[in-house]
Amino acid sequence: MGVGVCQYGQLTKIASGLDQFVPTGQVERQSRVLSTSAQFRWFYAPPVSLGNTIHFYWKRVVLCAFALFPGLLSAFSIFPSLTAPIREEMEAVQIELIDLPVFPVNVSPWTLGFSSAQHQEPELPFVIEITFPEPAVVDLVALMPSSFKDQRNEIQSWGFPLRFMIERLLPDGQAEIIADHRESDYPVPGVDPQFFPCPEPVTTTGLRITITEPGKNTTWWRSNSIVAFSELYAFAGARNAALNSEVKATSSNEFSFSWSTKCLTDGFTLFSPLFHNLEDPKNNIDGFGLKKLTLDFDLGQVYRVDEFRLWPVVHAIQHNFPPTTAMGFPRAIRVKAAISADFSGAEVIYENMNLNYRPGAGPFMRRTRPTDAQYVRFELSEGVRDFMRDQSRGVPRIALSEVEVFSAGDIISRGIPLRAEGLRRGDRQRVSSLTDGRSNEGQILPLRQWLTQFKQRVQLEDRLQSLRGELNAAQLQEAQRFRTVVLVAIGLILILLQLVWLVRVASRRRAARMRERIACDLHDEIGANVSSMAHTTELLAESIREPSSAQTRLLGNLQESAQLTYQETKNFIRFIEAENHSSDIAEQFTRVADQILGTIPHIFSLENTRSFNALDPATKWNLLLFYKEALNNIIKHAEATAVTIKTRREDRVQILEVIDNGRGFSQDEQSCRRLEERATMLRGELKIDSQAKRGTQVTLKFKNC
Structure with missing residues (x-):
């Protein structure tokens, strides 16, 4: 093998004159030279095929993919996030909602409000005129839309006019416009109150609403359009100046105590002015066995009493089914006011001994004849019977959860002690709960504050719902964008792989042509020369008639070396040629x-x-x-x-x-x-x-x- 290696070295030196072959013993040095010309790396390569290329270079392709991936992520990150600002706004809205009260729907409202005639189109212009019990400096008008439950059991507004005008009536008989929406459609509201601030508040005796285009009727009623409101408020500071006002309208759906003109200003809506944070469902007096209940208030000083509210006991949130509300609420109510504690010279400021309303879950709000007084007495009787109990027993009952007395919109009875006659022991212990500011549904809120927070909550909940839709759309867009980037990345990797394969194919073809040329040159030049040397050696041996032993030995070695070199050259040529077909x-x-x-x-x-x-x-x-x-x-x-x-x-x-x-x-x-x-x-x-x-x-x- 030593002679063969030496001969290979000689042949390699001959081939190196062609500047194409790698000398034995100098593979690494020559490979560095040839690698710069993209020749030697492909010289002894396996057969050209995409499968072999992928197998041979899979690690390099993976490395290229990992090298491209951070760049693609960086490219993806330069796109602004579509969901981040939406999520931030949603978080801000949710934080605001945490601080706002929750307003549940009344289990059973007292009345439903005002609507135009049920089975006919409203005559236009449709006019509603409200006359206050006494003039007031009104600074805000609020209209509560009528509501109903649709087929999805969701509360929707209906009947709110599309085009209308609101005027305030002045003591001199003149009218001033405070809101004019006759030229363009008013946005269809939700269930939240619609506010109309009064510019430069002045003394006002009433309001006039002129409707030029009514709202669409989305209920089962037969008319295509209708005018409907749940309640109207006219605030003079904290006081609702429109409470129990006289109302006149072009037409009205007078249906018992559910729909009528007076239901527009009776204070009842589908929602109660409280924060539904229930703590004690028994925050009330039950009054079992009472036919009559007398409550005496010492206000501590003289106030001008002009309003009171009685909160019924709501049972439906506790245990009864079907729902029951206002069981035990008095149907006979008399309110007296006096300056002295013995009620000598007391005046009756409100009296209704036959209350025809169907009691509901919200507060019973009534104006009184304005009277200066320090002491107020409520004489209550004829409580509503509980239909869930055995009527044959005939057990009377007077039940309340809160009693409020007002002066110019401010509550003056909160937290003061009161005296009650005829209560049982358990009710006597809970009598202080009638002035603690809580009904058995939750914390009672000032009316104007409640409307403001109610509107804020509804608007924020609507905004949150809208943001959820925007978030879903943004997530779909980001997912589509991510898929696009991934497809682009895959495309780039495939293009890179294709380029690698094409470069390798081209290099292999060049290497194959090189090998064929070297094999031909070795066969034609070296093979011919070595054959000539062997033949010349034979002729030389024949020309010497009597060669010496040294000459014979040298000629034999020369002839043997030539033949061996020729054979090794043939083997090397076969190796090179084999690389073109198989490795x-x-x-x-x-x-x-x-x-x-x-x-x-x-x-x-x-x-x-x-x-x-x-x-x-x-x-x-x-x-x-x-x-x-x-x-x-x-x-x-x-x-x-x-x-x-x-x-x-x-x-x-x-x-x-x-x-x-x-x-x-x-x-x-x-x-x-x-x-x-x-x-x-x-x-x-x-x-x-x-x-x-x-x-x-x-x-x-x-x-x-």
């Missing part, structure tokens, strides 16, 4: 072993040949030369009768073993310079295990760098 390491190892070992039995155990086939060209060439050197050593020195060749892979380490059963050699003789050189070129580890008369095992371990 299977198993075939190469088998062919080389058959050529060198000849008739010596040899066994192959070749595992993981795929990883050996994937070796780069320079490594594969050095491995083949190492293998040939090991086999030549067996022929020269081992005197073996059997040889075993093994390949395998452990983790990332390639292992080649050549084992013979020859005569072996001692430890002092275990030095093979050429094998060590090849192992160094492969950046591997060489191990020779041999003992005299026990054979030799040569093991090479290396990584494919």
